[in-house]
Amino acid sequence: MATYLYRIGRFAYRRKGVVLSAWLALLVLVGVAAATLSGPTKDSFEIPGTPAQQTQDLMAERFPQAAGSDPMNALSARYVFAAPEGQTLDTPENVAAMNAVLDEIRGISLLPDAARGEPSPENPAALVDPVVADQQMRMMAEATAQEQGMPVEAALANAQALSPLSEDRTVGYVEVALDGEWADLTPEIKQEITDAAEPGRDAGLDVQVGGSAAQDTEMPGGTAELIGIGIAAIVLVIMFGSLVAAGLPLITAIIGIGISSLAITTATGFTELSSMTPTLAIMIGLAVAIDYSLFILSRYRHELSVGTDRAEAAGRAVGTAGSAVVFAGLTVIIALTALSVVGIPFLTAMGLAAAFAVFIAVLIALTLLPGILGLFGAKAFAGKVPFLSGRDPDADDAKPGFSSRYIAAVVKRPIVPLIAGVLLLAIVALPATGLRLALPTEATADPATSSRQAYDLMSEGFGPGKNGPLLVVVDAQDASVPEQEAFGAVVSSISAEDDVVNAQIVGVNEAGDTAQILVTPASGPSDQETMTLVDTIRGHESALHDEIGVNYGVTGQTAMELDVSDTLQGALAPYLAVVVGLAFILLMLVFRSILVPLTATLGFLLSVLATFGATVAVFQEGRGGLISNPQPIVSFMPIFLIGVVFGLAMDYQVFLVTRMREEYVHGAAPNDAVRTGFAHGARVVTAAAVIMISVFAAFMFEDNALIKSMGFALAAAVFFDAFIVRMIIIPSVMSFLGDKAWWLPKWLDKILPNVDVEGEKLRRHLDATREESEPARS
Incomplete structure (x- = not known):
């Protein structure tokens, strides 16, 4: 693969006019499409086939006049x-x-x-x-x-x-x-x-x-992106010591998120998307776009520092660092597209939109970046900033820096940092045991909004349950007693519950065999007592059916939201199994090892648990005073977060450990490979992580509660994974395992294709080409 990417990089550099024109034409095309074909967003979180939806369907069948009264869509x-x-x-x-x-x-x-x-x-x-x-x-x-x-x-x-x-x-x-x-x-x-x-x-x-x-259905965003880009610019200037070089990843990222966001906006004219879908896609797409371009640009500078001409350096940068970008991007795309296996439409849409943004970011890094490098030529690292060194820190004659001294200490005593890192993440994860989930409603809206104030006035005047009544649809077609007696029995059963303020029949269909019972709880829609009440009412149905042959179901917005939350919670385990399984196979291809993918996955689990703990502490329990309106965590955030965090975690695993494997494959001893690989990759991974944390954290300035919490959670996840797991735990484990880290059964080694992420085949190809050309010159 490295050889093909090398050719792509050289082509894009040399044929910069064609490449740049193609990307700019695509940007204009999707811009026109977004302006003419887009539609409104819709914040409706429904799942076909849930008990509440089945009851809603029965009501539409028995009460045709109410067919358009679906509480999730009306x-x-x-x-x-x-x-x-x-x-x-x-x-x-x-x-x-x-x-x-x-x-x-x-x-x-x-x-x-x-x-x-x-x-x-x-x-x-x-x-x-x-x-x-x-x-x-x-x-x-x-x-x-x-x-x-x-x-x-x-x-x-x-x-x-x-x-x-x-x-x-x-x-x-x-x-x-x-x-x-x-x-x-x-x-x-x-x-x-x-x-x-x-x-x-x-x-x-x-x-x-x-x-x-x-409700506010405008797509949030704008300010957060500018803040994130501004902080990323500062980090890039420090990284490269050049204003021009710092601007290149930003240019490619802006074009990339422009294309992806406009394409997603166009999609709103053809399918239902929530107002949060484009913002989440932009959040992820912007972060990875800057990071992917940063990795390739850093490698390009390294190739120039060893005397390679610019077109050749672009090809080699794309062939080596670009290989890691491809596999890092694939892990993110796999994690996001795998959300579709859960079978939840709005979650599938979010995952596919974000995956599309990552896909565009990968393509941009592999083609547009070398094209822009070709456009700037010798001026790619111009605009030197005083007091900042633009010299390649990965050059062979570079002085050992902090990362070299740090990794030497880790390799010397790997058990100490390993235990310390695991204990730290375990402590941060403790609040996750109190995780509560709910969908965003008026109850969780910003207290400053009119909709939240309307909700609060209703609670004060009528009681909390007025905001979330339950609707029970009773089917007495097969009842062994008269219909009215069957309806009355259900009302009596429901009224006996402590959390019920009132239960009464509010409608009977023309055939007289189906009734609607309105139930007003004493508790609010998001309260645990209301969720328990829904389960209790449903639990009594089987006894009443056995006794008098009546059937019923519970619907209404509260019941529907409860079913959505339950479905999402139940989907976590199978989704995690699919994502981890697919990514494990992918990482085996990259690293040709069993233990390296295994430790990478275990590290991810530590990262995500710590992220849940920090998010629960801040947004659910209100610790730290970061928010004034603590609420349960949005139901679909954990599963979406798992997908994103897993992909990003594997990004840093690929970028950091690939360099270690490259050294090991080229003959270095295991600990030497860890030291050299870490020293070469730590600086760029640190810069990438800081940029990604900045981009995500900037979204905490948005008013939307979900976007704010997602920005915090992603920023925390990157911090935990990049700085605790990948830079403390993983080097410790790699050093502790030694040669065993790269063990792979011989039979599996024969089966797995060699994707050559470390560029060994590319190096041999270039050496052979050089040897053939030298006799020709002589």
């Missing part, structure tokens, strides 16, 4: 009103203020025509203020109690559980269902939804807007 806005201190909402002034808001809502473009009309028995969809709605519900409850002979108190309690006005009449809300799909939710309509609250605020009410249509 467009709606909720306007929450709170009276000024010491007042209630039922005063004439406050009722007038709420109706002024309703008048503005009636002008929203996506509002159904029925909601714009005057309220009447023939038009129940018309908008009314919470005070009027409460009066209507109480009158209907009293009439129902008289007709059915039930206690009035019970009927009024049911009415209060459904009422949009709190019991103390200080908080009320209006639920506004909207027509259309997510693609119809333009920025102009979102502005209409937000602006509708202003008349109420001007009149002195506290009016907040929540609901799916009011």
Whole structure:
């Protein structure tokens, strides 16, 4: 492979015009496509086939009129009103203020025509203020109690559980269902939804807007990328001592993330992507793009320092360091694309988008970088910075630096740093035992947002469970008792639970064999008590089925989110097995060893556990004061983090240990190979790790909680893996194992193809070419 990459590097350097034109044309093409074909993003986290989704499908079948009411997909806005201190909402002034808001809502473009009309028995969809709605519900409850002979108190309690006005009449809300799909939710309509609250605020009410249509679906990003690029520029200047050389990896990275981000934006016009998908792809793509170009550029400088001409140096840099880039990129791509085997659509989309960004970064490093080097020619390392040495530290006559002295101490007593590194990561990992998972909702939003404030007002006025009611769909087609008796038995079973505030039938289909039961928990949607309640209600179904032949399921947004979290948690182990298995095989090809891939994988496990521990401590438990709103960790972050961290961990393993293997293959003793390989690779790996940490940490400045936590987790993961695992634990293990580190059974050695990452075949090829050319000259 090194020979083919060598030819690619030489070609790109010599035919720079063709290569640069092709990449710039591709950038323009995807830019035009993004501007003309892109669509809106959609933050919906659903998984087909979960119990809640199956129940939702049953409801759509038995209640056709509710087929479009999927809580994970329906467009709606909720306007929450709170009276000024010491007042209630039922005063004439406050009722007038709420109706002024309703008048503005009636002008929203996506509002159904029925909601714009005057309220009447023939038009129940018309908008009314919470005070009027409460009066209507109480009158209907009293009439129902008289007709059915039930206690009035019970009927009024049911009415209060459904009422949009709190019991103390200080908080009320209006639920506004909207027509259309997510693609119809333009920025102009979102502005209409937000602006509708202003008349109420001007009149002195506290009016907040929540609901799916009011959530922020804009793609976050911009500032973080600039911060990351700025810090990376400083590190590169220190690394190369040259302004021009420092700018080359940045130029290639910017072009790379430009192409990948625009392509992902274009994809939003053809498939559903969350607003976080492009940002996560850019976060990862930017970091690896800079690092991959850094590795090749560093090798290019080394080749020039030993007297190689520039075109030849470009070819050799791509053939040697480029081989490591290819395999490092492949491990990241494998880890990210393997997310598709979990079978979760939104997670698959995130993984494929990020993998695409890494793929582009690899191609950019192998082709565009040598093309740009050809364009700059002798000026590639121009713009020397005073007081910074631009000399190649890997040159044979370079003085031993800190890395040489450090690795000599590690090799001398490998057990001490090995134990210290493992203990440190184990201590950091301890908080991971308290890991709690939940999906991002209004409950986890920034307290400064209107949607979070609407959520908090609802909790204060109605109780936490009002924000996350459960819907139980009861199928009595095969019941051994009359349908109403079967429905009543389910209501009684649910009402007996301590965490249930109210359970009542809110709808029966035309056939009379299926009912909807609305359950209001005492706890909030993300609380453990609510999750336990869902499991308990589902657990009682089998007993009721055996007793009276009734079947039921639990759905609603809370139940759906719980199922998504459970599915994600259950997918961790199989995903980890697939990723580790595939990458282990890949690393065996690279290192032609059993123990080196094994120790690399074990090191990754230590890194990821420490990362989970640090993330739980900071974002879930609020330690360090880094965030003001501690919340459970987003459900899909652990599995996504495992994929990314594994790929990045193998990056540093490949870049650092490949150089050790190169020395060992060329005849160095095991400990000498570790010393020389580490001394040559440590500086560039350190620079790469600092750049990657900076890029990831910069995303902590984003407002989006998931992006903030993911940026922290990735930065922490790179720190733990690059500086603790790869620079302390792995050299200690390699030194301790000696020749055994490179052991490979003979039968396996014959089976595995020799991919020549260390460039031995390339060296022989170049030597043979040189020998053939010398007689020809003579």
